[in-house]
Amino acid sequence: MVWNLVGEWLSLAIIIVISLYSIRSSYAFSIRDRIFNISLCVILFSILCTLASTYMLYSYDTLPLWLVTGTTTLYFAMTPLISVVYFYYTAAVLRYSQNARGIHPIWLFCCFPYLLYLAMVLTNPWHNLIYTIQPATGYTQGSAILITYLIFYVYCLGCLFLTLLMHHRVERRVTAILLVFPLIAFIFIFLQKFFPTIILTGSASVISALILYLYLQSTRLSVDPLTGLLNRNVFLKAATMVIQADKPACAVVVSLNDFKNINAHFGQAVGDALLRQVSLFLKSVLDDISIYRTSGDRFTFILAEKDLPRTEALIHTIHERLEHTWHTHNVECRLSASIAIADIAYAEGSLETAIRSTEYALAECKKNPEMVYCRYEPHLRAAENRRAAVKNALEDALAKDGFQILYQPIWSVGAQRFTQAEALLSLPFDAIKLDKGLVWTVMGNPVKEHFIRHLVHGFLALDRHVVAEGVETQEQLDYISQCGCDLIQGYFFSKPLKPEDCLRFLEAQ
Numbered sequence: 001m002v003w004n005l006v007g008e009w010l011s012l013a014i015i016i017v018i019s020l021y022s023i024r025s026s027y028a029f030s031i032r033d034r035i036f037n038i039s040l041c042v043i044l045f046s047i048l049c050t051l052a053s054t055y056m057l058y059s060y061d062t063l064p065l066w067l068v069t070g071t072t073t074l075y076f077a078m079t080p081l082i083s084v085v086y087f088y089y090t091a092a093v094l095r096y097s098q099n100a101r102g103i104h105p106i107w108l109f110c111c112f113p114y115l116l117y118l119a120m121v122l123t124n125p126w127h128n129l130i131y132t133i134q135p136a137t138g139y140t141q142g143s144a145i146l147i148t149y150l151i152f153y154v155y156c157l158g159c160l161f162l163t164l165l166m167h168h169r170v171e172r173r174v175t176a177i178l179l180v181f182p183l184i185a186f187i188f189i190f191l192q193k194f195f196p197t198i199i200l201t202g203s204a205s206v207i208s209a210l211i212l213y214l215y216l217q218s219t220r221l222s223v224d225p226l227t228g229l230l231n232r233n234v235f236l237k238a239a240t241m242v243i244q245a246d247k248p249a250c251a252v253v254v255s256l257n258d259f260k261n262i263n264a265h266f267g268q269a270v271g272d273a274l275l276r277q278v279s280l281f282l283k284s285v286l287d288d289i290s291i292y293r294t295s296g297d298r299f300t301f302i303l304a305e306k307d308l309p310r311t312e313a314l315i316h317t318i319h320e321r322l323e324h325t326w327h328t329h330n331v332e333c334r335l336s337a338s339i340a341i342a343d344i345a346y347a348e349g350s351l352e353t354a355i356r357s358t359e360y361a362l363a364e365c366k367k368n369p370e371m372v373y374c375r376y377e378p379h380l381r382a383a384e385n386r387r388a389a390v391k392n393a394l395e396d397a398l399a400k401d402g403f404q405i406l407y408q409p410i411w412s413v414g415a416q417r418f419t420q421a422e423a424l425l426s427l428p429f430d431a432i433k434l435d436k437g438l439v440w441t442v443m444g445n446p447v448k449e450h451f452i453r454h455l456v457h458g459f460l461a462l463d464r465h466v467v468a469e470g471v472e473t474q475e476q477l478d479y480i481s482q483c484g485c486d487l488i489q490g491y492f493f494s495k496p497l498k499p500e501d502c503l504r505f506l507e508a509q
Contacts, residue, residue, distance in 0.1 A: 003054050004198040011202035012047045018206075018213050019044060032092040036212065039085040043209055046078035047202040054199070057139045069125060069133055076130055076148055077121045082205045083155035084114045086181050089212075090159045093178060094166040110158070117151045120144075149189065156182035181208035224293040226272055227279035235292035235300055239344055240351050242302060250311070252301055252373075253340045253358045254282070254318060257366065259297035266331050273328040274335070285317055300358075302344070315339055319372050338365040339373035360384050406496035409505060410467060410489045413481050418509055421502050422489065428467065431487065432459045436470025443479055456484040 053075040129144035188204035263271040340361035344354035365374035407421040442448035471490030
């Protein structure tokens with residue numbers, strides 16, 4: 001018999017392309033992803049076995065019999081394995097969450113029929129029930145070859161049964177896609193009866209794998225597996241398109257405050273359930289607007305800037321609902337959110353600038369919990385840049401040991417001598433300092449001078465020293481002494497000194 005292998009060669013090329021894209025885009029490690037990648041390997045190896053076995057059967061009389069027999073055995077072992085792997089892929093999609101890392105032991109028993117068949121295939125050289133290869137007659141089908149197709153059909157029916165039984169766990173679209181493989185398998189095997197010389201096993205498998213990849217697996221590159229929302233990568237592309245279109249639009253960021261505490265107190269399952277609830281709520285409110293989960297507890301959507309009343313109404317609705325109680329897993333939780341708005345259409349033509357604008361507004365909103373939302377303004381960036389510059393300067397100084405402590409002597413009015421010194425980087429917890437601006441601006445004003453005296457005596461009554469700073473003249477010294485301050489410092493006595501200079505100054509008195 002001469003077999004037509006054109007379909008198998010085309011299938012081989014397609015499955016190689018799918019495998020390459022799947023490997024490059026693989027980022028998750030769920031049961032579903034692992035089984036899909038395994039199925040690609042099984043299909044690839046099965047097609048290779050089909051091609052190798054077929055060509056060897058053409059030349060069985062010139063090749064070692066053990067090589068032809070071994071390759072044909074692999075072919076019969078791999079053909080039903082495709083349906084077995086697809087059965088487990090269907091189970092993974094229907095039964096397990098995206099983050100599942102284990103599999104229930106009951107599913108292991110489902111491979112028992114295939115294991116029995118595999119044992120039969122491996123022992124075929126002794127009983128020849130599936131096929132026979134003889135030097136004189138070549139390849140001959142065995143009396144029990146229908147078992148190969150029976151096992152294939154059993155797992156195809158298993159896929160149908162699982163999908164129909166557990167369809168309520170997934171969307172209708174997913175249910176329809178999962179029904180593709182068994183239906184295509186039945187159709188192709190039916191066609192095989194009418195065209196026995198055309199091998200279609202690989203074609204059926206590859207078509208099913210291609211549909212799965214295009215409509216289930218590849219969507220995971222753009223969809224957040226937990227919430228079903230579009231992910232950060234899609235948001236970046238959408239924001240880039242808005243910037244390039246140069247149309248008025250704004251990005252709205254909803255950030256759940258201190259959400260990590262939810263996970264810490266109630267567990268990851270409760271946190272995930274709350275994120276799904278928040279996602280469903282946002283979908284119901286925003287309707288036809290695309291929502292993106294741009295980080296763990298952060299959701300973003302893009303609105304037309306011209307529709308300001310609708311924008312504000314949506315934000316108030318979202319803020320009010322998030323402030324209410326949420327119930328899940330018999331747990332009652334209260335959430336709060338910071339909401340930021342930033343123009344992205346005119347963000348200096350830069351996606352990075354647009355994203356940073358939302359970050360500035362969000363930081364400002366988090367610092368002011370009473371705000372419903374914060375719209376980005378240029379001064380927010382300036383303030384944040386100043387804070388960042390100071391922070392970086394301090395960290396750099398700490399790393400390079402760049403701080404220098406200076407000491408300023410303090411004059412004791414009662415003892416009439418220097419009794420202590422202040423380190424500029426320390427806080428005198430046992431003393432109250434009067435800023436020089438507070439003291440010297442009241443000189444000559446009887447009412448204000450009276451207030452300062454009572455203020456000083458009040459602190460002294462609390463057993464706290466009162467330090468007057470900035471004394472630079474004799475007049476100021478006399479005045480502050482009359483006010484009752486017991487400690488005085490300023491350039492009248494000494495400027496800030498290094499430790500060794502301060503020690504010499506105190507010893508010299």
